[in-house]
Amino acid sequence: MIKVFPDIPKKFTLLVSGGVDSVVACVWLKKVYRKEFEVLHFNHNIQESNRFMESSVLSLCKDLNINISVIFKPKGGDVSENSLRAWRLSNLKSIGGNFITAHHMGDVKENYLSNCIKGHGGHVPIAKHTDLNSYTKVYHPFLLTNKDDFVEYAKNEKLRRYIVEDPTNTSMCHTRNWIRKMIGEMEDRGLGMEKMIRRNFYKN
Secondary structure (H helix, E strand, C coil): CCCCCCCCCCCCEEECCCCHHHHHHHHHHHHCCCCCCEEEEEECCCCHHHHHHHHHHHHHHHHHCCCEEEEECCCCCCCCHHHHHHHHHHHHHHHCEEEECCCCHHHHHHHHHHHHHCCCCCCCCCCCEEEEECCEEEECCCCCCCHHHHHHHHHHCCCHHHCCCCHHHHCCCCHHHHHHHHHHHHHHCCCCCHHHHHHHHCCC
8 A cells, every 4th residue: 555644745757767656656646645746857868768758757747747857967077876865956956845755665765774783773764744945845655565566556557568677786796785675585584674764754
């Protein structure tokens, strides 16, 4: 079941990458939550898949009758994950307003374990919302939703045609994928952390 925190603003822009999480969030917010919003897509302009992702998001928004803006990253420069994240945040700060992401419990687990490795296990893995500056706020309303719920919704609603998964999600060169693999192995051994995370960080 897809769950959201209740403090979703009346007016917002949804960040849609083209992956299953953001595609499902877009369809769910439009059809189930019945929210009116706009979409923003970042094209990292690094590999061929970026073009396919943009095309799929444009198609999704056309079918749902949602206004969309696309921001292209100039060719060249640092294309590390940290640099791309900084580029996206810089653009959000420049635009201003309320933004929503499709971060879910899987992302929360990854952030929590990453914090633990760095010695900061007591920090909130992902805040319900973050103020980037005095006029820009990012909301994460889907933190209590599991990845499997997004995947199931996509299957039931036949959304496969809109989804283009980022090929970097399977590369062990990225720390997040190594952590994701570790979490899967822990849960296979019955060492899940979801109940503890919910109790300690998202009780209300």
